[in-house]
Amino acid sequence: MPIDPAETIVVRGVTLRRDPARESCFxxxxxxxxxxALRDYSVLAVRSMLHREYNNETQNAEIAAQMLVDFPDxxxxxxxxxxxxxxxxxxxxxxxxxxxxxxGGRKGESPIKNGDWGLVGMIETLPGRLLVQHxxxxxGVIDSFRxxxxxxxxxxDARTADMLDVILADEIQHVRFANQWLxxxxxxxxxxxxxxxxxxxAAGVMRALQPKSGDRSLDGVDLPKEDHGIxxxxxxxxxxxxxxxxIADLIQRDASESELAEG
Amino acid sequence: MLSVRERGETVATLRWIxxxxxxxxxxxxxxxxxxxxxxxxxxxxxxxxxxxxxxxxRTFELRLPLQHSxxxxxxxxxxxxxxxxxxxxxxxxxxxxxxxLVALAARYRNYLExxxxxxxxxxxxxxxxxxAEQARMIRESQELRAELPALVLSHSxxxxxxxxxxxxxxxxxVHKPEHATVGA
Numbered sequence: 518m519p520i521d522p523a524e525t526i527v528v529r530g531v532t533l534r535r536d537p538a539r540e541s542c543f544x545x546x547x548x549x550x551x552x553x554a555l556r557d558y559s560v561l562a563v564r565s566m567l568h569r570e571y572n573n574e575t576q577n578a579e580i581a582a583q584m585l586v587d588f589p590d591x592x593x594x595x596x597x598x599x600x601x602x603x604x605x606x607x608x609x610x611x612x613x614x615x616x617x618x619x620x621g622g623r624k625g626e627s628p629i630k631n632g633d634w635g636l637v638g639m640i641e642t643l644p645g646r647l648l649v650q651h652x653x654x655x656x657g658v659i660d661s662f663r664x665x666x667x668x669x670x671x672x673x674d675a676r677t678a679d680m681l682d683v684i685l686a687d688e689i690q691h692v693r694f695a696n697q698w699l700x701x702x703x704x705x706x707x708x709x710x711x712x713x714x715x716x717x718x719a720a721g722v723m724r725a726l727q728p729k730s731g732d733r734s735l736d737g738v739d740l741p742k743e744d745h746g747i748x749x750x751x752x753x754x755x756x757x758x759x760x761x762x763x764i765a766d767l768i769q770r771d772a773s774e775s776e777l778a779e780g
Numbered sequence: 781m782l783s784v785r786e787r788g789e790t791v792a793t794l795r796w797i798x799x800x801x802x803x804x805x806x807x808x809x810x811x812x813x814x815x816x817x818x819x820x821x822x823x824x825x826x827x828x829x830x831x832x833x834x835x836x837x838r839t840f841e842l843r844l845p846l847q848h849s850x851x852x853x854x855x856x857x858x859x860x861x862x863x864x865x866x867x868x869x870x871x872x873x874x875x876x877x878x879x880x881l882v883a884l885a886a887r888y889r890n891y892l893e894x895x896x897x898x899x900x901x902x903x904x905x906x907x908x909x910x911x912a913e914q915a916r917m918i919r920e921s922q923e924l925r926a927e928l929p930a931l932v933l934s935h936s937x938x939x940x941x942x943x944x945x946x947x948x949x950x951x952x953x954v955h956k957p958e959h960a961t962v963g964a
Contacts, residue, residue: 537810538818575815578822582809585825589803593836593847600802600829603809607822610815624815634810 518587518641525639531725534638537579542625543572546735547635548726552628554734554743558672564622565736567677571613572629574684578606580637580650588643598694605687612680619676628735636722644699644708645715651695653719658688659757663750689757696758746775782895786955787903788842789850790891791835793953796849797860797884798832804864805876814869817931820924824917831910838906856952859945866938874933877921879942881914887952 524535528547536545546552552569555562581602584591591599614624637650666681702708728740749767759767782790805821805828812818836847851857863880866872888907897904925931933939 538813540813540815575818578819579810582806582822582825585806586803593833597829597833600806600826603806603822604826607819610819614815 533635
C-alpha cells in the first residue's frame with residue numbers, strides 16, 4: 518500500500534500525509550505553533566481545547582475508516598472492531614461539538630491540526646498503524662483524558678468531565694482490541710519488523726516536530742517550557758490490555774522524564 | 781422455491797455487496813469535507829459492517845464457509861464501482877441513501893416474496909432486520925439534509941440514473957450450476 522507522493526506534505530522537514538478534507542470554515546495548522554495551547558479554565562481556552570478535540574475525534578474516525586479501505590484483507594473480526602471504532606469516534610466528535618456550542622462556540626471558530634492523521638497516514642502496514650495509532654496515541658489518551666476530566670471536575674465543570682469519562686471508557690476498548698491484535702502479530706517476524714519500522718518512524722516525526730526554543734502557540738504559550746506531565750492511568754491501562762510489566766515500564770519512563778525536566 | 785444453494789449464494793452475494801458498501805463510505809469519511817456528512821458516513825460504516833456480519837454468519841448455516849462472500853454479476857459490480865467514484869458530497873449522500881439503499885430494499889422485498897418464510901426463516905429475519913436498519917439510515921440522512929439544505933442535490937438525475945441502471949439488472953447473484961446431490 519505505497520503512499521502517493523501527491524498525498525503528502527512537508528512540515529519542518531518531515532513528510533506527512535496531506536490533511537483529510539475539511540470545510541473552508543476551518544483554519545488548519547500543521548505545527549503546534551499554528552494552534553492554541555492555553556490550558557486554563559477560561560471559556561475561550563476551554564472552547565478552543567474542546568474544538569481541537571472535536572477535530573481529533575473526527576481524525577480518529579478518519580484513521581479507522583482509512584484502515585478499512587487500506588487493509589481489505591485484514592481479519593474480519595478486526596475489521597468489525599475498526600468499523601465499530603468509526604462509529605464511536607463520530608459520536609465523540611459530536612459530543613465535543615455539542616459542548617463547544619453549549620459554551621457559546623461554533624464549528625471552525627479556532628484553528629485545528631490533523632497531526633495524528635498526518636503521522637499515521639504515512640505508515641503503510643496494519644500492525645504499524647495499530648501500534649502507533651491505537652497503542653501509542655490512543656493509549657496516551659487513556660492517561661490524558663483522566664487527568665483532563667479530573668481538572669474539569671475540580672474546576673466545577675462536571676458536564677465536560679462526565680463527557681470525557683464516557684469517551685475514555687470507549688477509548689479503553691479501542692486500545693484493548695489493538696493490544697490483542699498486536700500480541701497476535703508479535704508471533705509473526707515480518708509483522709514485528711513492520712511494528713519496529715512504524716515505531717521508529719513515529720519517534721523520528723515526534724522528535725522533528727517537537728517545539729524548539731522560541732516556539733510559541735498562537736495564544737502565546739511558550740511551548741518548550743510547557744508542562745507535559747501526565748500521570749499514568751494504571752487501572753484503565755490494565756483494562757486496555759497492558760501487562761503489569763508494561764505499565765511498570767511506563768511509570769519508570771515517566772519518572773525518568775520528570776527528573777530530566779526538573780534538571 | 782429457492783434451494784439451499786441458491787439461498788446461500790444470494791446471502792453470500794449480499795455480504796459481498798455490504799462489505800463493498802462499507803468500504804465505499806469508509807473511503808468517503810476522510811474525503812468528504814462537510815463534517816456532519818463525514819460523521820454520518822462514519823456511523824453508518826458500523827451499521828454496514830454489522831449487516832455484512834449477520835449475512836456472513838448465515839452463509840455458514842447454508843453450507844458455505846463462515847463470512848463467505850460471492851462477487852455479484854459484472855454489471856452490478858460496475859454499478860457499485862461507479863458509485864465509489866462520486867466526488868460531490870450532495871451526490872454522494874443522494875446516490876447512497878436514495879439510490880443504493882432504496883434499491884437494496886427492493887431486492888430484499890423481492891427475495892422475501894420468493895422464499896418460503898418458514899423454510900428460510902433465519903434469512904427472512906436477517907433481511908427484515910437489515911431492511912429496518914437501512915430505513916433508519918435513510919431517515920438519518922433525510923434529517924441531516926433537512927437540517928443542512930446545502931446537502932440536498934439540486935437535480936435528481938444522478939439518483940434516477942442509478943436506480944434505472946439498477947432496475948435493469950435482472951439479478952445480481954451469480955448462481956453456480958446446481959449439483960444433483962443434496963449437500964454438495
